[in-house]
Each structure stands twice: as structure tokens, then as C-alpha cells.
Amino acid sequence: MLDAGRAVDDLHTTLPYIRAANIQDEGLRLTDVNEMPFSAAEARRLDLREGDLLVVEGGAVGTCVVLDHDMPGWSFQKTINRLRPTNDWSTRYLAYVLRSYRDAGIIDLICNGSTISHLTAEKLRALRVPAVQPETQRTIADFLDRETAQIDALVSKQEEFIEFLRERRRAEIEVAVSEVLASGPRLKHVIRSVRQGWSPQCYSWPADGINSWAVLKAGAANGGVFRPTENKELPAEEAPRPEVVVRRGDLIVSRANTRDLVGSAAVVEGDFYRLMLSDKLYAFTLNEDQALPQFVAAVLGSRKWRDLVEMQATGASSSMVNISQSDIVNLPMTLPPVDEQRRILTHLDDQTAHIDSLIAKAQEHIAFAKERRAALITAAVAEQIDVRSARKAG
Structure with a gap:
């Protein structure tokens, strides 16, 4: 059912490639682009396509992303597996299955060993997935796309708020230690x-x-x-x-x-x-x-x-x-006497205590939202909720 592609590292030409760190739950983050050498023949065969499912093998094991556009000429790190299923399977649905398995600890269980965990192509092929009709797969994926996007938007707002609070905290620190040379x-x-x-x-x-x-x-x-x-x-x-x-x-x-x-x-x-x-x-x-x-x-x-x-x-x-x-x-670093350091720290604690409390509360909201997201994915993939009714209500 699954075709796992792998990158190679022959010589002759350099091309951009996706690293494991670029694959995150929020999507593909190409903040910095690396290149690696390929032979001309291998370069012609590179064809990352819309709908390909990229899964991290080592490190953040099981993290995955579905490509939403073709990426001709791009390759991917050896710690990534590319999955290209048959027409009976939706890669969006399979991505949610993998995320539910990862959240439930199943990925860690099958990768457990005496060395660092690896979700190899062989282990991916051996994973059992629910026998769901193609139309139901698409319905579940559509439902989860919509619902998780709303949760992700809330998380993003909380993360922006935390960054704003941290900027305020940094500003307080700048003022407190401004006299240090x-x-x-x-x-x-x-x-x-x-x-x-x-x-x-x-x-x-x-x-x-x-x-x-x-x-x-x-x-x-x-x-x-x-x-x-x-x-x-x-x-x-x-x-x-x-x-x-x-x-x-x-x-x-x-x-x-x-x-x-x-x-x-x-x-x-x-x-x-x-x-x-x-x-x-x-x-x-x-x-x-x-x-x-x-x-x-x-x-x-x-x-x-x-x-x-x-x-x-x-x-x-x-x-x-x-x-x-x-x-x-x-x-x-020209430090003031210890008594003065202690006085500055006491003042700084007074100024930042409320900020730290707000940051902690925002982090709690994020943790709760992520737990809800994981529970929703697991329930939908296991067909414990009627996504058709939920789609009509939405």
C-alpha cells in the first residue's frame, strides 16, 4: 500500500533538500534551505509531488506533513521517508492516523530499542491502519482539516501573546541591568x-x-x-x-x-x-x-x-x-556589589511576577488546546465521532 522513497547522495550537481527539522506539526517550514550533491541522472528522477506524505524517521519520530504542491528538483534528508499510497488511500487521512498513533505512544512503542528510535520504511509498511472506505477517509480528513485549523489558530494567538509578554519581560530586564557595563x-x-x-x-x-x-x-x-x-x-x-x-x-x-x-x-x-x-x-x-x-x-x-x-x-x-x-x-562584565545585585533582583522579581503568571496561563491554554487536538484526531480516526453530522452542523 505504501511506497517509501529515499534520497541518495551522489555527486555532480547541488539541489535544495528538505531536512527533518523542516517537518513540523504545523506544516512544512522552509525557513532556511540547504543543498546537497546529486548526479545529473538522479536529479532528473527527483519529483516530490503534491500529496506526497513525508514522515520523519529519526529525531521527532513520526512527525509528518502532506505536500500541498509539487516540488520538482527538491530532495529530502535520509532521515525522512516519502510515502506515496495507492489510489484507495488518502495521504491526508494517513497523516492523521500517524499523528494519532504518535500521540497514543504507538510510534514510540514500535521504535523502542537500545539505540535512538527510528521509524524506518519497513516499520511504516508494517503499521496497521483502519480499513476505511476512500470516501470516508476524505470526509474524516476534511473534518479534521477544518477543526484542527481552528485549534491551531487559537494556539497561534496564544503563542503571539506569549511572545508579546516575553518582550515586555526582556524590556524589564534591560532596564534593571542597564547600569552594568x-x-x-x-x-x-x-x-x-x-x-x-x-x-x-x-x-x-x-x-x-x-x-x-x-x-x-x-x-x-x-x-x-x-x-x-x-x-x-x-x-x-x-x-x-x-x-x-x-x-x-x-x-x-x-x-x-x-x-x-x-x-x-x-x-x-x-x-x-x-x-x-x-x-x-x-x-x-x-x-x-x-x-x-x-x-x-x-x-x-x-x-x-x-x-x-x-x-x-x-x-x-x-x-x-x-x-x-x-x-x-x-x-x-563590571558587576555591582552583591547587595546591589540582590536589590535589583528583588525589584526585577516584583516587575516580572505578573508577566510570568500570564505566560504560565497562556502556556496552560496551549497545552489544553493541543490535548484537545490530539483527542479529536484520535476519535475521528477511530470513527468514535460522526464526522458527517459534525460537517453538516458546521
């Missing part, structure tokens, strides 16, 4: 120690970092807020490394990220006894007689230091650049 002593003079983690092959899902071992992702410090849930569970057969467990008060800094997020800094505010650093994160222990980690994190998030970090970052891809430990510890 980007000159003078280097940050290394207030650093007691530096640790960097590791990046073993992990499961795609998160763990609690308290009862189960997990490795933090690069985005755990994004936006100046420590996010312990941004992690991946460590497989049981992989020996943990207690020496790289995060500690309360650690200043976490992102070593590798997008250019606007690399160098993001946040402070660990709790105890996570089995939550480890990845190799994309540094953990700095500061001399708190001279520098409070929360204050340094606020300074590193301000525009002057963001500009310094982004200038130091290296890397050819806009999707991932790096900053070295040396560049971070040598950032200039």
Missing part, C-alpha cells in the same frame, strides 16, 4: 568551576530527572528560564554520569543553539538528582560573594551581552551555531 573584569574572575555534559543516544520522551535518569536538551535554558522538562530519558542500559547532574544554583548556558538562542542562560532553581547536562550545555558555579547566578543570567540575557555572544558564535548553519567556553568566560 560591558567592559572591565572578565566573567571568569567570578567563576569557581565549569562542567559540561554528554549526549548519549536517548529516548525521544522526557523523564522527571528525579526518579528516572535524563539528559537535558539544548533548549533547557532558552528565554532565561530553566526548563527541567526539556530533556530526554536515558535508556536503562546506558550508564548514567552522576558527575554531570545539574545542581541547585548552577548557571546553565547553552553552548550550541540557533544564533538568537546560543548563550542563553538560566539558573537551576530546584533539586534534580538524576537530570544530567548534555554536551550542548555548560554549568557554571559562581563565587556568590561576588556574583549571584540569577543576576549574571539576567545580564547575559540583555541586549548588550546578546550582541557580544552572537558576534562570537561560529557555525555555517543558521539552525545551529556554537560558542566556546573560552568566549563565555572572557565576556567583560
